[in-house]
Amino acid sequence: MSLKVGFCSVLGEEMLEKLKSKNISKIAEFICKDPEDIAQLTGIQYKDIVCIRNVILAKYSSITVNGSEFYNSVVQSTTILTTGIKRLDNVLDGGLYTGEVTEMAGDVAAGKTQVLFSVCAATAKQANQTVVYIDTGAVFSASRVLQMIPNNSSIKEDILSRIHVYDAFTIHDVFGVLDSIEGSIQAASDPFYSKLKLVIVDNIASVVYPFLGGSSFSESQGLLSLLGQKLKSLAVEYSVAVMITNNVVKGDQGTRTASLGRLWSHIPHVRMIVTHTDQYGGSTRNVTVVKNSRGGCSVCGELNIGDNGPIT
Structure with a gap:
């Protein structure tokens, strides 16, 4: 300037x-x-x-902040949400952190959505925690979410009331839902949003792919950047955990990497890649952390995703 x-x-x-x-x-x-x-x-x-x-x-100039006061404010505003899967919690240093964007990338039918259902159930089990699920592919299954809860649970009937599902089939729909969430939090008139701890977007790639590679490269990249910043701002300003799923593509030397390019690679605080343990599918998946702003990477864990019941 x-x-x-x-x-x-x-x-x-x-x-x-x-x-x-x-x-x-x-x-x-x-x-x-x-x-x-x-x-x-x-x-x-x-x-x-x-x-x-x-x-x-x-x-x-930035306003100076006392280090001790800043640390205490971060601790007070940070919540670690269990995913409902012990092995995955171990890989993620305890679970999902509020104030962060966590991305799970994988092939079609890799089990990403099933993990989201487990995260939904685990978060909604807590009376003071609610979830917003932004569904870009009409895949949300209430019955599958309930399968993630033990049959003897006395709160099973209340779980779905703590999860709000929004259909969003275009990127503009997603922006609309995010704006609505922010407005509801600021209005503080709905107790659901005063307890909001988790926002899920499944699958981010499906609303981004249609406008990538169009006639206006700068416009498409601008929309992608704006979406990423919107998700990060929501997580940080309102102390919620944001979890998104993404597809994978072949990167350098044939390695599997999350799609949407380098611009998007800076958005998630934590990124995981989910793969089948063998080429014929099966119920076991490998989870590898490839990016973690808080800890180490390349930590692998196995998940067993069956047709019925919780993921182990």
């Missing part, structure tokens, strides 16, 4: 020209130099240099 006349009461046209003559035309260039050096270089009075500097710092 460039220095301009009127930026500060003492910064006039003559002073600006003196600064420019010494190659100091941008705010960054001005703030990086010592005020005494600028005064000697330009002949501008030291007190005027300090005045301009103070205005810049007041307008653009």
Whole structure:
């Protein structure tokens, strides 16, 4: 950003020209130099240099935060949600963290949605926790979610009331649901949203693929970036965990990697790849953490996804 006349009461046209003559035309260039050096270089009075500097710092500097207070606020606002699958919790350092976006990528029929059903059930089992499930493929199954709950559970009948399902078949539908969630949280009139701890988007790729590779590359990339930032903002500002599923593609040297390219790769805080243990399918999957902003990667665990009952 460039220095301009009127930026500060003492910064006039003559002073600006003196600064420019010494190659100091941008705010960054001005703030990086010592005020005494600028005064000697330009002949501008030291007190005027300090005045301009103070205005810049007041307008653009970040507010300082006490480290101990910041740590305590993070601890108080962070909740670790169990996935309902012990092996997966171990891979994820305890489960899903509020304030983060967790992505699970895999081939079609790799079991991603089944894991989401387990996460839904495990979160909704808690009386003070609710879930929003954004369904882009009309795959949500209430009966399958209930299968994830032990038959002797006394709260089984209340589980579905703690899960709101929204159909969203285009990226604009997804934006609409996310805006609605944010508005409901801010309004604080619905107790469901005051207890919201988890937002799920299944499957993110299905609403993104249709507009990728179109005639306007910049527009499609802008929409993708905006969607990612919207999910991260929702997670951080309202202390909810966001979990999304994605497809996989072949990356460098034939390795399996999450789709949507490098721009999207910066969105998830945690990314997992789910694969079948053998080429003929079966009920066992491998889960590998390939990105984790909090801990180690390449941690593998096996999941057994059967036709009925909880995932083990």
